[in-house]
Structure formats: C-alpha cells, structure tokens
Amino acid sequence: MKDFGSETFLRFDNVKKSYDQKNLVVKGFDMDVKEGEFITLLGPSGSGKTTVLMMLAGFESVTSGDIAISGKSINSTAPNKRNIGMVFQNYALFPHMTVAENLAYPLSVRKMPKAQIKERVAQYLELVELSAFGDRRPGQLSGGQKQRVALARAMIFQPSLILMDEPLGALDKNLREQMQFEITRLHKQIGFTVIYVTHDQTEALSMSDRIAVFNDGVVQQCAPPSELYERPVNAFVADFIGENNFVAGQVTNLTDGVAQVKTDAGTITARAAEGLTDGAACRVSIRPEKLFIHPTDHAHDNALTVTFNTRIYVGDFIRYYFKMPDGTDIIVKVLNDLSAPNFDDGAQAQLLSLTNDCTAFP
Template identity: 65%
Template sequence: MNTPGTFNDASDHYLQFKAVQKSYDQVTLVVKDFNLDVSQGEFLTLLGPSGSGKTTVLMMMAGFESVTSGDILLDKHPITRTAPYRRNIGMVFQNYALFPHMSIAENLAYPLKVRKKPKAEIESQVARFLALIELEAFGNRTPGQLSGGQRQRVALARALIFNPSLVLMDEPLGALDKKLREQMQLEILRLHKKLGFTVIYVTHDQTEALTMSDRIAVFNDGVVQQCASPDVLYEQPSNAFVADFIGENNFLPGVVEHVSDDIADIKVSTGEVIRATRVDCGDSGSDKVTVAIRPEKLFILPTDHEYDSAITVKLTDRLYVGDFLRYFFELPDGTEIVVKYLNDHAAPRIAVGDEVQLVFRARDSFAFSPM
C-alpha cells in the first residue's frame, strides 16, 4: 500500500516533483510536500475537490505559478525556474483559449510559427492534425463558428502539434454536456494511444478520472491522499477520504476489539463484532475506527454469497432506479447504510420496518482511522 507523499513505483522518472510546496499568502500552504513520479507516455490524473490544490500543481508545472520550495524535473532537467515559454509543455484550458481573431488553421500553426518552422512543414503539420481531429474542412473557420466539442478538439490539437514534452489538461471537458464529454473522453484516449504523449489531467469528475487514467493522484487539502491505478484506488483505498471520495461508500463507526495481522475485529454500535481489513486504524483496544463497505459488497440474508461478518439493521426505504434497486437501512444509533442490488430475480422482497441481517466479507470492508 502506498504511503501518502512517496511513490517509488517502476517509473522512469520522466516528470518528477520533489517536495514541492506552494503558498500564496506566505502564511498557509496550498500544496504541502508534493512528490510524484510520472513515466513517459503515462496518463496521470489529479483528482480532488475544488480548492484541493490540484490546479495549483498544474499551474506550477506550466510555469504560471512560482514554486515556493521544492523542485520539478522534466526528463531529469530541473524546470522549476524556467519561463513558461521555454518549457515546451502543451496545455489545454477549460474554456479552450482559442485565439478568436485567428482561423482554426492559424490557431494550429501558432506554436509552429513561434518556433520559426519552415512554411511547408507548418502547412503539412496543420493538415495532418486537422485530419487527426477530423476537422479537415474547418481550417478556414474562426473558433466562433465551431461547436463546443469541435473547439475542444482544436484546443487539443493545438496543444499537441508542436510535439510537447508533456501535455497538461485543466478540466478540459468541464464546459461540455454529458454526452459530448463522454465522446471527448474517448477522443482524448484515442489520440493518447495513437501519439503516445504524456498527460497530466486535472478534473473533479471521478468517473472521468476512473475511465481515462493510468493512475490517479487523489488530492485533498494540498496533500496527495493516494496515487494509484483506478482499480486499486476503488478497491483498496488507503484512507477514509479516498474511500469516501471515490465511488459510493457506507461508513460504520466502531471501536477496535482485537487486531491480528491485517484483520481487525471491530465492535459496532449494534453491539455486534465485525471483521474488516485493517488499513490505517489504531491497533490497541478502544481505538475509534470507521469501517467502509461499498453498497454493492453488502448482501441481505439469506444469500449465496460467502461472508464472515453480519450486522442487524432495519429497512427505512427502498428506491427503484430501474436497472438496480437501492435499499436504505438504519442502525439503532442512526447511521445510514445503502445496499445496491441488481434488479433481477435475486433481489430480496422486504418491507419497510423489517429487521434484516446484512453480511459481507472482511476483504471487502476496510477499517480506517476516522477522518
């Protein structure tokens, strides 16, 4: 399991953050001790609630914000003090930032013109990238004549056309509607697979992060809580914040009874003792913990699924969502628990007010120290 702050996986150290800190007001740190290794060609997402410092990290990477302390290395060269225009980093902005007074082709040609490339090369590159984003016929239009999705594709191509060492994307799909957003996610992945560039992607949309990324760094309060692949993040969260932020979760408060290896016996408010995987909670008796169990990992007795713990709860509500059903239960102390069932023949038929037993496996439940 990763410890927050240090990630020594099999990285080629293409992009490195070493103990980077940032303070805007000389009083508080917005980014605290940020460490990260990114491999070449990796798609890494910075995910977190607004104000968690993820955009600040991106801006420091691009050079638009200074670094208070620490170092950023790109391909082993420190770029901490390099001016933005010398970093060779492509950037895609949320509001596209296309130049409204230039045509699409001129927009794409801009980074090449700045680099004083020969005219023939510029033309062929622009044509190639227009074809890549399937907007060949739009070269002479202005950004104002394009739809949101088309603009975003142009912004993407413009950030890629000069073969940057790194591409930064600051919530690039935030302004699009849901359907278009899903299309563009696939579009970005297609280009990423085809061209093999390295991406640092910022979003607050976890679905987007889970679908697109090789790895996700979950931010909160200026600190990386966990940096791992989407499945690890979802199935083995390293603390209560990540468990809560990624996907849906139930949290049961309890007290540690006994700890053996990585399994903790925890007494919950019903008086029952449950078994959960120990993550970062204390190991002495009477330490307070919170146990996280996903709604789809809880089952109502009787069930065919194996289990090693059970709690007794009362049904308060049942919600019909269509393809699945949501059951809302309550513990005697008021804690709410949600259980998700596929809407098939196995879905139990119980009435509001019924007392039932919910069961789960220790490997699907995680004991964290409370947030």
C-alpha cells in the same frame, strides 16, 4: 497495467507553494512520472491541483522544492521553453483566427516552414476529425468541437508533456464522455505524457494510469484507479472515491492486519487501515455493491442486522436504504435482475460482506 519502464520522466521533489509567504497551498508534493503515463490530479475545489499545474507550466514560481524533466530542473526555465502543451476548460482559442490558423500558430511561433505547417495542420485536423472545419472561426463551432481544436493545438507541436486543467468541465454529460474517450484514444495513439486535473472522480477513474488524490495541498494517495477504489489508505480517499458506507464500531481484536469490529448491528471483520489500534473506536467502510442482502432466518458471520427503509429504482441498479439501530442509513446496490428482493416496511434483513471488502479506519 501498462509497463512504463523504470526511467523517471517528470519529477516533483518536495514542491511547496505559498501565494502570501504565509500559508502553504501545496505542502510538499512528491511524484515521479514515467514517459507516456496518464496522471490525474483529483481533489475538491481549492485543494491545490491547478497550482501544481501552473508551477509545472511555469506560470507560477515554486516556493521551494524542485520540478525536473528528464533529470534537469526546470525551475528557472521560461514557460515557452518548457515545450509543454496545455488545454483549459475555456478553450482559450484565438477568436479572430480560423481553426486552421489557430492550429498553425504554435508552429509558426516555432518558425516551422510554411509548407510543413500546412501539412501538419491537415494531419492534426484529421486526427481530431475536424478536416471539414479548417476555415471556420471558433465562434462557429460547438463546445465539443472547440475543445477538439484546443486539444489539437496543444498536441500539434508534438510536446512530450500535455497538461489539461478540467478540460471537459464546460461540456454536457454525453459530450464529456465522448471527449474522455477521444482524449484516451489520442493519448494511446500518440503516446505523450499527460497531467490531467479534474474534480470528477468518474473521469479520473476511467482515464488515468495513476491518480493523485489531493486534499488541502497534500496528496492523500497516489495509485492506479482500482487500487484507490479497492484499497483506500484513509477515510478521506474511501469517501471521496466512489460511494461508501461508514459503520461506527469498536475494535475488539486486531491480529495480522485483520480487525474484529463490534457494531450495534453485529460484529464484522475488516482489513485494518494504518494507525488502527486494538480497543479503539473506528469506522468501517463498505461499498454499497459489496453488501449482500440475506433474510434473518438464520445467523450469518460477518453480518449486520438492519431494518428495511426504502428501495429506489435507478434502472440498471436498485438502491436499498436500510437503517442501522442508531438510525443511520446503510445503502446496498443490487443489480436489477430477478434476485433483487422485495421487503415490507420495517422488515429486518442481514447484510453480509467479505472481510476483504471492509476496511476499518481509526
């Protein structure tokens, strides 16, 4: 982790939003952001991510609560006085202007002298590797190039905060990955603070310093990518981030945050999530890459005895589908090397896991 110091740059304090004075679509959002952090709001469609961004930009009012930058409330600051750069999925470039004119626009609005504008535009065209494209109109550019122009236009007046709402949603997979890399590079190089919205967890995991996982207007967990992945606080996060198996069982012992869970495929020990009680029904999450396949020749601890169903070749990995006694699937991901085992149809196997990789949720 980078060290961002202790100063809070941007603060959301119990921010709520209702569009109809009845239902809250953002239900008390709290977050402290440090200068230079790359924060992602991640969640399913309709969970309130764009609404948070719009309130921060000033295009939507805050129903209650407070948003502050450098300690000063911006609730009643006009959008154009907030000094925030923005990038959207649909580029929002001016079609009748050239690329260079699009970049010059935010500067001339801010009354920068002409000669200085020219210099700054050239500098930012170079930054996004579009120096040869200054005279083209947006209609003469590819999707990726348009998005680089939009990015340059958001950065060119050197705001301390840049908001991006699903900026890569319109691009195909290869271009999206390239642009993710590009945005990360510019963020590192220039050091602005980013609030980035996406519903794509891979994008969130690979780009962010911290991710706030939204569901239904509530932040479920806000943490660095590895913590979200390894230590989800609830079943929603465990399910939403990455892939997970959920094994049903019952807690037979709960000591020092470690639960013994009896399932119909065997007993496993797991880290107990918040709210778990002894004797209660629970679900244990185990990632497909954290299960290890063993033969049934002798009994292991922390093992589930399952039946082989099918094996799917996906190139770098092989995905194994086993059946639990109750018929539910349990998936194991194995690196495609010489250790990837073969099974006859209906063969039995043991799936081993470490306590640290299993979490029992109420």
